Amino acid sequence: MAIKEHDQIRQQVRAAYGAVARAESSGCCAPSTGCCAPSEQSVAELLSRGIGYSAEETAAVPEGANLGLGCGNPQAIAALQPGETVLDLGSGAGFDAFLAARQVGATGAVIGVDMTPDMVSKARAHAVKGGYANVDFRLGEIETCR
Numbered sequence: 001m002a003i004k005e006h007d008q009i010r011q012q013v014r015a016a017y018g019a020v021a022r023a024e025s026s027g028c029c030a031p032s033t034g035c036c037a038p039s040e041q042s043v044a045e046l047l048s049r050g051i052g053y054s055a056e057e058t059a060a061v062p063e064g065a066n067l068g069l070g071c072g073n074p075q076a077i078a079a080l081q082p083g084e085t086v087l088d089l090g091s092g093a094g095f096d097a098f099l100a101a102r103q104v105g106a107t108g109a110v111i112g113v114d115m116t117p118d119m120v121s122k123a124r125a126h127a128v129k130g131g132y133a134n135v136d137f138r139l140g141e142i143e144t145c146r
Helices: 003-022 043-050 055-059 095-104 117-130
Strands: 085-089 109-114 135-139
Touching: 003 117, 043 055, 085 095, 095 109, 095 117, 095 135, 109 117, 117 135
Parallel strands: 085 109, 109 135
Antiparallel strands: none
């Protein structure tokens, strides 16, 4: 793939996820799409429950951190221990980072990396709102981390 094409794709992804971060609702269900039916559970929660997150996990993070964009529950298989350091690549609004922070505790650390400035801002705001002192979010592109 040519560098120019790669950069265009990256910009399109960044723009799409930025729009999700700025939207009032989550996942594919931004108000303009009209794709979501009303429910007592948020669409993000329903999507997350469908890929292995428990009701306790979806309720344990700051409101708005779960955007329903995940593709699996890494905590279910990671066996995280207190004091460990976790790197969450593509951390979005921080959902998995906040769940990991609970598992690694105050002596551990979680670093979330996302390429979308709006997502990083949203995640940082959730960290402050939720009192997550052991979580740090950084702006960066996964493929350029060395």
